[in-house]
């Protein structure tokens with residue numbers, strides 16, 4: 001079906017801005033998305049839209065929801081950080097590394113603390129409890145994990161945790177709060193993911209979008 005709608009779930013916030021720039025560079029008309037106000041779905045036009053009537057909708061969602069919508073096939077494509085992919089898992093194809101939203105997962109502690117010294121059970125605060133669990137399991141180290149929803153740097157400052165596992169981009173949040181990175185866990189960037197069924201049923205149209213994006217990275 002030539003003019004069946006293609007839906008792209010885009011992570012709200014920083015990645016949305018970068019993704020908009022990338023799609024624009026690739027020739028898409030993003031004006032309805034940019035002027036969407038509080039609307040959560042916006043139509044964008046592909047260069048071929050006028051001739052074949054094809055419709056593309058952008059759905060703006062929180063990171064784990066981007067995965068959910070793509071996994072369930074209500075969105076064909078997703079743009080989401082590798083951090084969310086590692087933390088949440090799921091079944092979809094990870095097709096492109098978009099190269100923006102670069103940062104890393106790191107273990108950080110209060111400056112000067114010798115984290116690996118001593119035998120007591122350590123407490124780690126993180127929004128990413130699966131990443132944290134897997135990291136310490138790979139070291140054969142048992143830790144207590146406390147889930148924190150944001151500004152996780154507070155946890156060691158308040159005495160709740162010995163360390164944090166969090167995203168570090170410039171390192172200034174850590175520095176300004178007297179914390180330091182002691183180990184890098186994984187490199188992160190935005191990825192383009194595709195629903196496994198859409199990849200087959202809408203292959204031609206999806207290939208065209210992916211190709212255009214890839215050419216403009």
Ligand code: PRP
Pocket residue numbers: 149150151152153166167168169170171172173174
């Ligand atoms: C992220 C992350 C760090 C900060 C790192 O938080 O959790 O706190 O950015 O960036 P930096 O190394 O450049 O200082 P975000 O701003 O997304 O908010 P959050 O803490 O509420 O998740």
